[in-house]
Amino acid sequence: MEFRQLQYFVKVARKQHVTQAAEELHVAQSAVSRQIHQLEEELGVQLFVQKGRNLQLTSVGKLFLCRVEGILTDLERAVSEVHEFMDPEQGEIRIGFPHSLGIYLLPTVVARFRESHPKVKFKLRQGTFNSLIRDVMKGEIDLSFISPFPEKHSHVSGELLLQEELYAILPPGHALAGQEGIRLEQLRDESFVMFSEEYSLRNIVLEACTEAGFNPHIGFEGEETDTIRGLVAAGMGVSLLPEMALTEISQLQPMKVKVTDPRVTRSVGLIQRSGDKLPLVAEGFRKFLLEFFRVDEKKES
Template structure:
């Protein structure tokens, strides 16, 4: 079985037509037909069946296509990794992060890194806490910012980067909007705008309210910091958000007030797969992150 046969097979399977596949491969139609025939003879099965003027995969052909596409993708990744090894400045970093860090932190970190590594590419993927863990474990991303930073995990290694304060936010006409700081229990009778279940900021806010002696009244739930901030600014309730999520992105902005009691913070870390070396370009970025956040402390 030759690699050329696998490429021809995938192309015919996608085009469902030998002539069209041959045109895209820039080879003779007879060469494509011959390679497919030899592949079927070696496997001892029919991979295609005629349907009108087109070719259709047989059930076993569909199974074979799934496996072959995976093999060719792994091969392409291997070639890419070799190129990265030879020149990490031409590599790509696959980075995951929660939405709340995409407003300010990620753009700041990436722009700073690219000052000295202008040719490095980034592929970003946003997600919730459990999604980011899964993406790292399954190799969808090389590194992921995550909050809270897990203390121990069987499959990922976590390194703490920074601790961020959360502020109370409220409409500009709220009675407490002019205060320099407040106690969280001063909001016990207010309607809260919270992230829905599954977002890491929700339990942080919920537990802070419990610590202050009350259970928050949920008025609205959202999935993005822009939504939370906008609903609060529009007078739909109050909430708590980290400072990095409060950079102005529209004319409608809530007022932020420091919470003096209890002190509400979130930890932010970077995770990677345990017992596995990072691709060279991702390792360069990882070392940059350690230095970058060390200087901020």
């Protein structure tokens, strides 16, 4: 069974006429008739019956048409995806990100990139540190923002993009809320609002508290920065959050205070599966991100 036979079959089924199908296919009528006859012989069934000047599908012909149309649609989609893979100006970029980067950083870089690449589509996947690495390893996403950046990993590789400072966030009426800066040790008696155990920001805060000489009392846990911010603003405790997670203004707004001792930071990087060649459109976005953050570093310096 040949691809050409399936194409001719579908065209005749749609036009219900060999001559009209041949005209649209730009081939001789005899060539279409021959291919249809060979297909029927190979299948051992009659696909068409003559009705006046037209051809009509038999019952088995209708069943076969349904399947063949699906196959040809999938094939056309596959060819289109291959072309998009090779075209840096269109196609789809599958990118992962932790929630804390979805508030400001991700929308900013995607919007900036699409200014010069308007045909490019993005498929976004939010996840935790471990789930994002797993998705990259399985090939379910091309690239992923990640924090902390894994300096050494046997299955993923990438580049460090930035180091971001974490700030203490306090309820608006807190005694330290008006300070220019505080030592983390000053929060030892507070109840902390923490991320759940699968989130990397939790470990960063716990390690910082240990360095400051205390184990924090955890009063509440959450899975999104908005939840953490809201609970702190409502007076349920204190926490530490990255600066980018504090850019959005909301009704329940905690107070942001710099932590001077110890200085708490997190690394943010971009990873891909080790040894894999990215689609051209994803490789273009990767290079854009590296330049974007280099430019930002120059502005800050």
